[in-house]
Amino acid sequence: MAEGTEGDEPPRRRRRTRGQRIRRLLLSLFILFFCVPTLLFAAVYWSSEIPEPAEVAVEQPATVLAADGTTVLTKIIPPQGNRIPIPLSDVPFPVRDAVLSAEDRNFYTNPGYSTSGFLRAARDNLAGHDNAGGGSTITQQYVKNAFLSSERTVTRKMRELIIAAKMARQWSKDEILAAYLNTIYFGRGAYGIAAAAKAYFDKPVPELTLAEGAVLAAVIRSPSVLDPETHFDQLQARWQYVIDGMVEMNVLAPGERDATVFPPIIPLVDTPAAEMALGPEGHIRTQVLRELRAAGLTEADIDTGALQITTTIDAAAQAGAIDTVRERLAWQPEELRSAVVSIDPRSGAVRAYYGGENGAGFDFAQAPLQTGSSFKVFALVAAQQQGIPVTRSIDSSPIVDRGTRITNVDNDSCGQCPLTEALKRSLNTSFYRLTMTMADGPRSIAAAAHLAGIPEYIPGVEGVSLTEAGGPPLNGIVLGQYLVRPIDMASAYATLAASGVYHSPYFVQRVTTGDGRVLLDRDAEARVGKRLSEPEQRITAAIADATTQAMMPIANYSNGHGLAGGRPSAAKTGTTQLGESKDTKDAWMIGYTPSLSTAVWVGTEQSQPLRSGRGGSIYGSGLPADIWKQVMDTALAGTPVEPFAAPPLPSGGGWTAPAPVPVPAPAPAPGNNGFDILDPPTNAPRNPPPVIIIPPAPQAPEQLEWFPGIGGEGPR
The missing domain is CATH 3.40.710.10 (DD-peptidase/beta-lactamase superfamily)
Known part of the structure; x- marks a missing residue:
């Protein structure tokens, strides 16, 4: 055995000092909680395509007309929407303010997202709370409804925040608010503020009062829980919160608040019927849909095109x-x-x-x-x-x-x-x-x-x-x-x-x-000599x-x-x-x-x-x-x-009956x-x-x- 090798011990690793361990931990945490999220943020931010406001397809009814082009036979209502988009100019300022009071009081000054809301949602999701979420700005709510799913996960919430931030840089605040009001669900089967005004007050949006606008703003948070037919007291409390918030925002004077009273809401049974015909014309609607699909129109074409479908139906004959x-x-x-x-x-x-x-x-x-x-x-x-x-x-x-x-x-x-x-x-x-x-x-x-x-x-x-x-x-x-x-x-x-x-x-x-x-x-x-089906x-x-x-x-x-x-x-x-x-x-x-x-x-x-x-x-x-x-x-x-x-x-000038074909007469x-x-x-x-x-x-x-x-x- 060579000299100097017998009994030698392997060299020992130098033990890190406490300070080194702390620095390594801090570096790991920095990478995990800052570098990785930043890279992900940047990747999602730059990869997210934000369409122009006019390019966003909004589900809205298709109108089925008789052959005269004016008589409405029925409507084709998309799966999520009897929406009738209207310009923001049709929405009275008190109604807009009521919506901001209910959902996003800093809407015109925030960057489109709420960091505190995101952290709170992350905490609640990690804790498994049933009410995880919330804290979203109006921009985030619109992004979730228009571009994302409703799943409650940190990943979805992060994408919502990032896309909202990018949208806030590309769209004006009025464009975002208009898109939000035209797509949000208000309960009673009403998507968009135009349908909601009909469903709750049977009137067009420009005629809404401050009190009525506050009702619509109040139900946005939870339309089923705040249904006036079943939870009237809760709705009144939420309505008062909206009115008080408008005072805090300095858009409503305290005296006006005190003079504002809760408005009457039409009973559910008196709500204007959905325009998807359940009478005889409903069968025409079914045949029209079958024909549109056979002609190559997609569901997106039908649901978002605001189609005007002129049928062959004669109004008087029908x-x-x-x-x-x-x-x-x-x-x-x-x-x-x-x-x-x-x-x-x-x-x-x-x-x-x-x-x-x-x-x-x-x-x-x-x-x-x-x-x-x-x-x-x-x-x-x-x-x-x-x-x-x-x-x-x-x-x-x-x-x-x-x-x-x-x-x-x-x-x-x-x-x-x-x-x-x-x-x-x-x-x-x-x-x-x-x-x-x-x-x-x-x-x-x-x-x-x-x-x-x-x-x-x-x-x-x-x-x-x-x-x-x-x-x-x-x-x-x-x-x-x-x-x-x-x-x-x-x-x-x-x-x-x-x-x-x-x-x-x-x-x-x-x-x-x-x-x-x-x-x-x-x-x-x-x-042009071409038909969908040629006569034969x-x-x-x-x-x-x-x-x-x-x-x-x-x-x-x-x-x-x-x-x-x-x-x-x-x-x-x-x-x-x-x-x-x-x-x-x-x-x-x-x-x-x-x-x-x-x-x-x-x-x-x-x-x-x-x-x-x-x-x-x-x-x-x-x-x-x-x-x-x-x-x-x-x-x-x-x-x-x-x-x-x-x-x-025939040449003889008339039909000549041939002799009958004999057929044995049965018993x-x-x-x-x-x-x-x-x-x-x-x-x-x-x-x-x-x-x-x-x-x-x-x-x-x-x-x-x-x-x-x-x-x-x-x-x-």
Whole structure:
């Protein structure tokens, strides 16, 4: 072992003196509590982008207007705001002073933040106090509401302080106060001082008195706790604090304070209703929102743009539809519901829309429903597409399909008569035989209906519409077995009114922002040859116009429901059967002129028997036809009487009925009660086939699908 190594001890560290330890501790604390916060402050300060006052998007209502551009139908209220921004000049000085007294008495002299408030908030947060926070200046409160979340953390409070400091250097104090007053929550669902003045005193801001302004200033701190309906004493105490503070600020003389009395506040039940319509127009609001989103507008566009949305709704037609339904249902059983949709056939514009009284509830105009005999018109279209003219004569005697006897209401019959007569009398047996006569009749009818405007996919209907559990439709399709919405029926009939040209139905015509920017304009799109949805010639004009001619006698035939002044119309009724009973459950009247197509449905929410106020069954030619005629007469009053386009005549100068297609007459068997359809079918995905245009061929009954309980509707 080398000399000098054995037994050597490692060198000892020199122990720091007490002074060195203290200096190291102080340095660590300096870095932790000064350098790090300073660096963070600088980083947040320089990285924070403060927009100009005019660039801050404030949530405010969008106004939904009728087609005239002036009639207000409803408002779209953002999630946090019925705000109506106003300039600071509209706020009386005593009201401004009251707000400063309540929330920030040094507002015009402080740097935008309160260091003591921040330290107090930090202490309370670290201690876990439930009321952590407070001490914020008006600038900090605005920053928190406009740019940050409401979470109670030191980090959020620090960001609030830093952004407030930067904002105070970039914005004037008046700009900050104006933004604050237009965004702060005052209780009673009121965001911004304009909404608050209405909610508490039902008056505009410029008319607020000192005492009223002090009330609004008082509730800012805690609107729920200081609600005048439940905590009146606490509100009065806070109001007195605000008034006393104004004396301390030297903006109110002691004598004026003593003469100021607590003002009367309107009861909550008398508060002006929120402008988001809960009546029938609420359903229009829902459709407008759906359309705006489909057109690419974002939620921010809708909530902050102060949009002026001009719809296609005709104010007179809309009022007429609502008034008519209310008048006609006033003396009917309370369970009855109705839907009305009117569409302009030349454009697809929805002119009137009624889906029920509760605009925040279920919309019956969007409800998938069985349509009954009103679906027969699509069989007439399909027949012509296969070369069968509307004058073809078909047997109307009862028919049995796989054990089910199909009849007409009251066993009505026209013997061997043209399809036009069978359509007028709504003879189920004739149209059921027509379906059996056509090549792939059920699917050809479905295809014709899709061409007219019945969507392939309907919300609330599983899979492709007009199918039977994903397979081909059954023969009962001709009697309205499958589910379709009232708006779809109005649209599909509008295609016939437009000589076979389909226009997608729409509600929104033009959208502009509060500052005048145009976000959507269908008229401008049309002028440059571009449309959001292009019209399509889906059915030949000859077939559509011939179908219209066949439908023209029906309104008068159905208990005298022809339009006023002899105005030409084409229409069809429909009624469906409730289960295996003798009751009805859906009743329809759908019809059109060249300028307006209207679908009317009457039914119940729970598929109850349709009974009138006198206890009788309701058919399509009854109450629905009453509503249809009144709605159409009201909407068309004062407009020119227009004739329909006549279908082109064959070379012989008129329609020549071909020989009827023979169909074996079935033996009588127990069956239905003469209505259109029984139970709703199931639906599953399947693409509808193309229209089949081939010569008609007979088809034996035993080759058909089974369909339970079908019948027809007479001129009730």
